[in-house]
Amino acid sequence: MSPTTECRICSGTVTEFFDLGRQPIADAFREPGSTAEEFFYRLAVGTCADCTMAQLMEEVPRDLMFHQDYPYHSSGSTVMRAHFEGVAKRFLTTELTGDDPFLVEIGSNDGIMLKVVAEAGVRHLGVEPSGGVADLAAAQGINVRKDFFEESVALEVLEAHGRADVVFSANTFSHIPYVDSVLAGIRALLAPNGVFVFEDPYLGDIVAKSSFDQIYDEHFYFFTARSVKNMAAASGLELVDVERLPTHGGEIRYTLALSGARTPSAAVRELLAEEDARGLTDAAVLEGFAASVARNRDDLVAELRRLKAEGKRVVGYGATAKSATVLNYAGIGPDLLEFICDSTPAKQGRVTPGTHIPVRPPEAFSSPYPDCALLLAWNHADEIMAKETAYRDAGGTWLTYVPEVRIS
Numbered sequence: 370m371s372p373t374t375e376c377r378i379c380s381g382t383v384t385e386f387f388d389l390g391r392q393p394i395a396d397a398f399r400e401p402g403s404t405a406e407e408f409f410y411r412l413a414v415g416t417c418a419d420c421t422m423a424q425l426m427e428e429v430p431r432d433l434m435f436h437q438d439y440p441y442h443s444s445g446s447t448v449m450r451a452h453f454e455g456v457a458k459r460f461l462t463t464e465l466t467g468d469d470p471f472l473v474e475i476g477s478n479d480g481i482m483l484k485v486v487a488e489a490g491v492r493h494l495g496v497e498p499s500g501g502v503a504d505l506a507a508a509q510g511i512n513v514r515k516d517f518f519e520e521s522v523a524l525e526v527l528e529a530h531g532r533a534d535v536v537f538s539a540n541t542f543s544h545i546p547y548v549d550s551v552l553a554g555i556r557a558l559l560a561p562n563g564v565f566v567f568e569d570p571y572l573g574d575i576v577a578k579s580s581f582d583q584i585y586d587e588h589f590y591f592f593t594a595r596s597v598k599n600m601a602a603a604s605g606l607e608l609v610d611v612e613r614l615p616t617h618g619g620e621i622r623y624t625l626a627l628s629g630a631r632t633p634s635a636a637v638r639e640l641l642a643e644e645d646a647r648g649l650t651d652a653a654v655l656e657g658f659a660a661s662v663a664r665n666r667d668d669l670v671a672e673l674r675r676l677k678a679e680g681k682r683v684v685g686y687g688a689t690a691k692s693a694t695v696l697n698y699a700g701i702g703p704d705l706l707e708f709i710c711d712s713t714p715a716k717q718g719r720v721t722p723g724t725h726i727p728v729r730p731p732e733a734f735s736s737p738y739p740d741c742a743l744l745l746a747w748n749h750a751d752e753i754m755a756k757e758t759a760y761r762d763a764g765g766t767w768l769t770y771v772p773e774v775r776i777s
């Protein structure tokens with residue numbers, strides 16, 4: 370019998386389909402040699418029989434993940450900067466053209482998106498609990514409130530600033546287990562024709578690409594059009610549009626409006642039909658996913674051991690939060706991976722959570738180049754390959770594990 374738990378959305382029964390074992394906080398990079406005790410929890414995922422929402426079986430306390438030293442800086446990727454500039458510009462020419470419009474962003478991080486809205490002189494507010502990244506945004510003249518967005522905060526924002534034409538959230542809404550409070554707050558905050566737009570990894574892409582490392586403490590929910598439609602309906606909101614995005618390995622931009630305010634697009638109907646035809650949240654499909662991930666893990670470890678036995682130097686590229694999942698699940702430590710290079714200053718000089726692999730600045734990659742690089746930031750593959758052409762010219766190879774283990 371698979372373990373079960375209660376659905377955070379509808380109180381139905383969530384049945385586990387995949388166990389990734391004991392895992393640390395994915396973004397808790399440590400001082401080398403630190404003797405502080407590490408927090409571990411059991412990372413497993415299940416789906417609800419009633420509302421179909423895929424979700425973690427155990428919740429990690431939010432203050433352990435999002436705090437002053439949260440090390441993820443959204444602006445570290447030029448591709449993501451261009452993406453969010455496009456998002457902001459689109460809002461500025463569509464939803465934000467009325468009289469004195471107002472946009473609220475949940476999880477504004479270092480201001481990657483709000484920068485463009487602020488520069489256009491449009492009223493905005495970021496709600497961001499991680500102090501360090503919130504300060505980086507504020508230093509650029511962006512309005513930020515340091516808080517976890519929830520109903521009480523939404524009501525205070527409403528009182529202080531009035532209704533919002535757009536509530537936007539990228540790679541954050543899926544991080545929030547307490548969606549009932551968040552959605553109640555959004556419903557109160559939205560103008561009658563306002564929209565809540567959010568972008569998050571798509572379960573359909575995770576299953577299709579076996580991208581199991583999208584599963585870690587911060588990613589609590591794995592959305593589909595069907596589960597989002599069900600979740601919205603329970604909160605007086607309605608799913609009115611979906612758009613597939615290439616970002617972070619495959620995401621969907623969902624648009625919710627107050628129930629009855631807007632007509633759902635054909636894209637919503639088409640994606641719901643596609644998901645039903647695939648049986649996306651059927652037990653057989655999810656069990657197939659779990660089996661293919663276990664195979665990938667075994668192949669990856671075998672490949673790293675083979676390279677080591679041949680005396681090859683192998684390093685990691687991109688100390689992503691995702692890499693905590695793959696490294697801890699596969700038991701990959703400094704014996705198999707000499708170090709991981711990463712462009713984020715807050716991660717450099719530290720070691721990875723659980724597996725204690727040193728993180729070094731990008732310059733370490735070329736001095737001298739390794740024989741092989743494990744591409745942990747596979748979602749930024751195009752950007753990284755474009756900047757590391759000299760590595761390949763020097764005979765270097767890339768080891769990837771999504772959708773399958775491959776050296777190229």
Ligand code: SAH
Nearest residue numbers: 435443475476478496499517518539540541
């Ligand atoms: N939107 C950015 C940041 C994603 S990282 C991007 O797409 O790159 C997730 C962010 O959500 C972190 O900065 C974290 O501090 C923030 N966060 C987590 N819980 C939150 C909550 N309840 N309300 C607002 N932000 C939250």
Ligand code: TMP
Nearest residue numbers: 445446687688689711712713746749752
């Ligand atoms: P993400 O997958 O959660 O966006 O994290 C990407 C990580 O990879 C982040 O720590 C920054 C790092 N990175 C590099 O080191 N070099 C790069 O060129 C890019 C795009 C990211």
Ligand code: ZN
Nearest residue numbers: 376379417420
């Ligand atoms: Zn449910």
